[in-house]
Amino acid sequence: MLTAMEQDKQLREQLVKLLRGGQAFKTRDEILQGISLEEAGKKAANLPYTIWQLLEHLRIAQWDILEFSRNPQHQSPEWPEGYWPQEKAPANEAALNKTLHAITTDLEEVINLIQDPANDLFEPFPHGNGQNLLREAMLVAEHNAYHLGQIVIIRRLLGEWE
Template structure:
């Protein structure tokens, strides 16, 4: 599978840029009864971990969050556009990383200690896919689906 298919132009689901299209900042921040995080909060979480993995792939020894809550930064309506841009820019950066090589220095968390750059990119893609699926469901709950260019219809 090509890296672009994993990150930016997946064949199994709608590309991230298109999936996020058509939401206003207010819609993205709208709370839903019984749901812990709004769309913009999920996006902030995705950006946080994507940026962390990308920094590790480029030799920055950024420490891993000690607690899961640290990976859920606060986000509000005004953060929507910058976060969306950061996510998409991060995907582009991931596409430009070298094909081979280890994450160096190694990640201090034992299950990730042997990660290659390819492993980290796969991790980013899986994590993003999980949360993009949540965003689709939240958009459906808010009657904001499909995005302006439509959805897959088979």
């Protein structure tokens, strides 16, 4: 029988694996590897968004969840306009790289919150409506998996994925 401390440790380890991906499909890094400036701004037929718009949406939503989880003063963007960019393509390679880097960096910050045993996974935040760190970590994992899957589909439709 596992102790409460051992159960807590296992739960945190499983959350980190879930957030990093790669257990049921490719990792985030594998999915995003090699996205070019041109590819990011291409629109596949009959889809309302580009890879760039999905990347920016993923970045903004993940950042918002991270900040909500660690900063009681955080103000979320307006929904939905604050979560979706109007631009179909990145302005330049630097903008694309900045977004890709922020997605990775912010995810690692979420993981750092999860790995810190001083952060109770189950204690509701003093702000919000009963959300806790466990819920927010699972929300990041679910949201990222959903949009990473969309990116794979778009890359396939554009002929950029095996």
